[in-house]
Structures are given as C-alpha cells and as structure tokens.
Amino acid sequence: xxxxxxQVRTTRQDTRGGSQGVDAAELIRRLEITPEDLRLxxxxxxxVVPQIAAYNTLFYQWMERQPEWSIFFSDAVRLTHVQxxxxxxxxxxxxxxxIDEAYVARRVRIGEIHARIGLSLMAYFAGIDHSMRIxxxxxxxxxxxxxxxxxxxxxxxxxxxxDATLVLDAYTRATSxxxxxxxxxxxxxxxxxxxxxxxxxxLPVVGIIDSNRAQDIMSAVLRSVAETRARIxxxxxxxxxxxxxxxxxxIIKITRATRLMGCQSVLSGVSPxxxxxxxxxxVDVGGILTKATLRDALAAAYEAVGIRLVTADxxxxxxxx
Amino acid sequence: MVSLxxxxxxEGDVPLVVMRVRRLLATTPLSDEDQGRIGTVCSELAQNxxxxxxxxTIRVEAGPAAGGWNVRVQASDVGPGIADLDAALRDHFxxxxxxxxxxxxxxxxxxxxxxxxxxxxxxxxxxERLCTLRAGSR
Numbered sequence: 001x002x003x004x005x006x007q008v009r010t011t012r013q014d015t016r017g018g019s020q021g022v023d024a025a026e027l028i029r030r031l032e033i034t035p036e037d038l039r040l041x042x043x044x045x046x047x048v049v050p051q052i053a054a055y056n057t058l059f060y061q062w063m064e065r066q067p068e069w070s071i072f073f074s075d076a077v078r079l080t081h082v083q084x085x086x087x088x089x090x091x092x093x094x095x096x097x098x099i100d101e102a103y104v105a106r107r108v109r110i111g112e113i114h115a116r117i118g119l120s121l122m123a124y125f126a127g128i129d130h131s132m133r134i135x136x137x138x139x140x141x142x143x144x145x146x147x148x149x150x151x152x153x154x155x156x157x158x159x160x161x162x163d164a165t166l167v168l169d170a171y172t173r174a175t176s177x178x179x180x181x182x183x184x185x186x187x188x189x190x191x192x193x194x195x196x197x198x199x200x201x202x203l204p205v206v207g208i209i210d211s212n213r214a215q216d217i218m219s220a221v222l223r224s225v226a227e228t229r230a231r232i233x234x235x236x237x238x239x240x241x242x243x244x245x246x247x248x249x250x251i252i253k254i255t256r257a258t259r260l261m262g263c264q265s266v267l268s269g270v271s272p273x274x275x276x277x278x279x280x281x282x283v284d285v286g287g288i289l290t291k292a293t294l295r296d297a298l299a300a301a302y303e304a305v306g307i308r309l310v311t312a313d314x315x316x317x318x319x320x321x
Numbered sequence: 322m323v324s325l326x327x328x329x330x331x332e333g334d335v336p337l338v339v340m341r342v343r344r345l346l347a348t349t350p351l352s353d354e355d356q357g358r359i360g361t362v363c364s365e366l367a368q369n370x371x372x373x374x375x376x377x378t379i380r381v382e383a384g385p386a387a388g389g390w391n392v393r394v395q396a397s398d399v400g401p402g403i404a405d406l407d408a409a410l411r412d413h414f415x416x417x418x419x420x421x422x423x424x425x426x427x428x429x430x431x432x433x434x435x436x437x438x439x440x441x442x443x444x445x446x447x448x449e450r451l452c453t454l455r456a457g458s459r
Binding site for chain 2: 277283
C-alpha cells in the first residue's frame with residue numbers, strides 16, 4: 001500500500017471494474033460458441049459478403065430515418081469513413097476463423113467509440129437488430145435447406161450477440177470509469193490545505209470521510225507540512241456529518257503523522273452531537289488538542305506560535321473578556 | 322413509520338449509506354443527538370460489512386413508540402462470520418488493526434444489541450434504540 005491517493009483510487013477501480021472486461025475464452029464459454037458455429041457463419045458469409053454494398057445501402061436508408069442521423073452524420077467525410085469501417089466490421093464477422101483476443105479487441109473498440117460519442121444503447125441495439133434483419137432476411141438468397149438455414153441463423157445470432165455483449169461491456173466500463181473520474185475530481189478539489197499564517201495550516205473537511213479520502217487528506221497535509229514547515233495544523237470537521245470509529249481512527253493517524261513531522265494538530269468544529277457519539281463509542285482522543293470552534297483553534301494556534309493580536313489602540317484583540 | 326434498505330459491497334458504498342440514512346432521519350422528528358447516533362451506528366455497521374464480508378444489507382426502520390420513536394437497525398451479511406463473538410463485543414478487540422470499538426460502541430449508543438453469527442456463512446446484527454424527539458415535535 002502506498003501513501004499516494006491516486007494509486008489507492010486506481011486499485012479501487014481495478015477491483016470494481018474487473019480490469020480488462022470480457023476476454024475471448026469467457027465469451028466463447030458464455031455464448032457456447034462452437035467451431036461448427038464459426039464454420040456455419042463463414043458459409044453464410046459466402047452468400048452475404050459479396051452483397052456488403054447492398055447491406056450498406058439498406059442500412060443507411062434506415063439510418064437516415066433515425067433521430068441520431070443529423071447529430072452524427074451531417075459530415076459527409078465522416079459518413080463515408082463510418083460506412084467503410086462498418087462494412088469491414090461485418091466482413092470480419094462473416095469471415096471469422098477464430099474468436100481470439102484480437103477479434104474481441106476490435107469489437108470492444110467499437111463499443112468504446114460509441115460510448116465516447118454518446119450514442120444511446122437503445123440506438124445501438126436498434127442498429128444491431130436492423131442489421132441482423134438485413135443479413136438474415138433481405139440479403140438471403142434462399143439457397144439453403146430449411147434445416148441448414150436454421151442452424152446458420154442460430155450461429156449468426158450468437159456472433160451478433162457476442163458483438164452486443166462486448167459493446168455493452170465497454171459501455172458499462174466507460175460509464176463506471178466516468179463516475180470514478182468524477183468522484184476523484186471531486187476528491188481532489190476537496191482537500192484545500194491552506195496556509196492561514198506563517199507556521200499555521202488549515203483544512204476544512206466537508207462531507208463524509210472514507211479511507212480513500214483520509215489517505216488523500218493525509219498525503220495533502222503531510223506534503224503541505226513539508227513544504228511550509230508549519231508548526232500547527234488545524235483540521236476543522238464542522239462539515240463532517242458522522243464520525244464513526246473508522247473516521248476517528250483516520251483522524252488520530254493524521255494527527256500522529258503530522259506530530260512526527262514536528263507539527264501539532266488541532267481538531268476544531270467538534271459539534272455536541274459528534275462529541276457525544278465519540279464518547280459513547282469509546283474513542284480516546286486524549287492525545288489530540290481539540291477545540292469546539294475554528295475561532296478557538298485559531299486563538300490556540302496563534303498562542304502556540306507566539307503571536308499576540310492587538311487592536312490598533314493597543315488592547316488585546318479577540319479575547320472574550 | 323419510515324424504512325429503507327441498502328446494499329453494501331465495498332467501502333465506497335459506506336458514504337452512500339450514511340447519506341441516505343441521514344436523509345431518511347431528517348424526515349422524522351428525532352432529536353439531532355439521536356440522528357447523529359443512528360447515522361454513526363449505520364456507518365459503523367456498513368463499514369464492517371465492507372471490511373469483512375462480500376455483500377450485506379443495512380435495514381433501518383423508524384416509527385413512533387411509547388415515549389418517543391423506536392429505531393431498529395439490522396445489518397446482515399454474507400461473509401466469514403465472527404469466530405469469537407464475546408471478544409468482538411469487547412472494547413479494543415479487532416481482527417483488522419482498527420480501533421476495535423465498533424460493536425461495543427454500538428452497544429453503548431443503543432438500547433439493545435443482538436449479534437448472531439455463523440462462521441463461514443455470515444453475521445446478523447440487530448440493534449434498537451428508543452429515541453428522543455426534537456423539542457417542539459410530537
């Protein structure tokens with residue numbers, strides 16, 4: 001384990017997303033794709049691949065009537081490019097020798113592109129469904145026996161569903177990646193360790209602290225202590241709704257670590273509710289300097305670094321008497 | 322009577338549990354102290370599920386009772402179970418290097434606490450508290 005918050009987050013994403021997604025072996029096992037299926041698909045490919053230009057015409061006649069048309073295909077150069085890629089894709093499917101990692105990777109890439117441009121899954125599946133109908137019915141020349149056609153149809157469906165599985169998986173991973181990125185962006189914005197004065201650092205913590213966030217706070221604070229050689233670190237938790245034993249443990253560890261670097265931590269903003277629950281939980285905060293308010297913490301910090309505040313006419317400032 | 326049930330699979334789910342429980346309690350007349358206690362208890366229990374078990378749920382039910390509102394929190398998980406229940410209920414016992422105050426702390430905050438566990442199967446924690454109400458509500 002490392003102190004870098006970034007790496008901690010990466011580990012978390014890896015455990016969640018199943019890292020690389022679906023692999024070829026899993027896909028073959030799940031969809032029960034046999035070498036016979038691949039042979040049948042190739043035999044049907046001999047009928048439809050020579051008509052791939054007709055597929056293209058039929059598909060785009062349909063596509064033009066879809067609401068996505070004007071968003072994605074207003075540019076003629078892009079349209080031609082996409083049509084070329086799409087025809088290659090189908091040719092690749094109908095001439096499949098084996099389903100290996102390269103075959104899977106080409107399809108995952110298509111899913112990632114669709115997810116990135118923001119095509120809805122509904123539009124994607126409508127396109128897949130329409131393509132399947134073109135290949136199975138409109139381009140079929142009637143040359144197979146009913147039995148052979150039935151077997152071919154099942155095999156073609158398996159491969160098209162394999163495509164859809166990979167694309168759906170790529171969509172899902174792109175979405176969870178986006179959520180994780182947004183969460184970490186928020187996390188990075190939420191540890192603004194600020195130098196309040198020479199030797200005094202302050203961090204207002206707002207929201208719920210989990211161990212990833214505690215790690216982030218720890219590294220941000222220790223980095224700032226090292227940079228500024230601060231002697232006092234005020235951590236204000238008035239924006240923290242719940243302090244359970246795990247959070248208390250993190251707070252204790254942060255204060256211990258700063259102390260090792262010669263910086264005393266002051267915990268402020270301990271609300272009556274949090275004070276009470278911490279006592280009931282039995283958390284021992286004996287070693288930590290705590291103050292009810294940020295104001296009190298600041299007064300203690302000034303005192304600790306030898307600053308006395310006076311008003312313009314020489315009276316002691318900020319005292320409550 | 323209000324209630325909610327939430328899934329816990331990993332540590333990232335704990336803040337979501339705390340947030341949803343707090344939102345639920347905000348709709349009740351519970352005192353701030355008791356909202357804080359119940360929120361902390363749920364956080365503690367969700368944390369335990371995330372830390373030790375594969376999967377679990379937190380169920381919270383709150384409703385009017387004689388003398389206030391009764392809040393019942395149940396945490397059930399599919400996990401390794403607790404080998405030594407007596408030890409887990411003692412202060413400063415931890416099998417993971419944490420403070421070891423979670424379960425005993427819940428015992429101190431709540432009116433009742435029942436823990437049942439089967440090694441290799443899972444753990445169920447049921448805890449209740451008769452809560453006081455915010456001044457001026459009834």
